[in-house]
Amino acid sequence: MAAFTRREFVKAAGACAALGTLGTFGTASHAKSKGRVIVVGGGYGGTIAAKYLKMADPDIDVLMIEKNSQYVSCPLSNEVLGGERDIASLTFDYKKLSRGRGIKVMQDEVVGIDPQQHSVKGASGNVYKYDKLVVSPGIDFHYEKIEGYSAEVAEKIPHAWKAGPQTLLLRSQLEAMKDGGVCYIVAPPNPFRCPPGPYERAAQIAMYFKHHKPRARIIILDAKDSHSKQELFQQAWQVIPTMSCLWIGKVNLHNLKEV
Ligand SMILES: Cc1cc2nc3c(=O)[nH]c(=O)nc-3n(C[C@H](O)[C@H](O)[C@H](O)COP(=O)(O)OP(=O)(O)OC[C@H]3O[C@@H](n4cnc5c(N)ncnc54)[C@H](O)[C@@H]3O)c2cc1C
Secondary structure, three states, X not given: OOOOOHHHHHHHHHHHHHHOOOOOOOOOOOOOOOOEXXXXXXXXXXXXXHHHHHHHOXXXXXXXXXXXXXXXXXXXXXXXXXXXXXXXXXXXXXXXXXXXXXOEEEEOOEEEEEOOOOEEEEOOOOEEEOOEEEEOOOOOOOHHHOOOOOOOHXXXXXXXXXXOHXXXXXXXXXXXXXXOOEEEEEEOOOOOOOOOXXXXXXXXXXXXHHHHOOOOEEEEEEOOOOOOOHHHHHHHHHHOOOOOEEEEOOOOXXXXXXX
């Protein structure tokens, strides 16, 4: 299949939108609109798609539908665990996108897409018509895939892979941990979001321990036999002896009793 660059995508979306008809919900703000693109999801993917569509052609009516009023960035959230930043510095609303860039932002959860009718349905009951649709809802958790884990258990054993309350919960557990305690990190098999994430997290927690709980240790139980940027991370863990971090690979994560 021929490669489709970001520039080509934006151009094509603009051209297609120009051929379409206007939606009925929240009709276009100005007469010369070339049609409406709806973007579902206001994460990194959705906001960047919306921004570049509008920059490519201000006459495209861009409507972004996001279920939350604020977005908490996963990138850099490990620094909250290390104590280098607070969660507020990673929390964003959508005002700049709507006021500054002329993108309409609607807070609603999309619960259905009807490609024949060119419409999406919100949990609010609203139906939004589009000419072109960008679907960027990210990924979600399948707790049932890990035996014994669930959303309830995650309130005690946080995964912190969705930035926000989970990040703060893990941070507070680290703060409450006694000096000399052990923090386990379980790293999943590939593929998973953000391959360096667990090791970057270990480094941040190790830094916190180094300054506040020098006798505490981290043990990473990894399903893989190697990991992203391994040499770099392990160099840091070995060179600085107080960063007590042990990585164990090829762990059968279904049988942790054996470890
Ligand atoms: C700890 C951690 C650290 C990371 N660090 C980095 C890094 O340093 N660099 C990097 O490039 N990546 C990093 N990543 C990966 C990065 O977070 C993801 O690749 C990125 O968030 C994906 O963006 P997205 O827009 O596809 O999805 P998301 O960021 O998940 O956004 C999806 C949005 O869609 C909304 N949504 C979902 N369903 C609906 C619906 N039905 N209706 C309306 N809205 C909906 C959600 O509320 C959300 O706002 C990290 C991830 C983690 C977990």
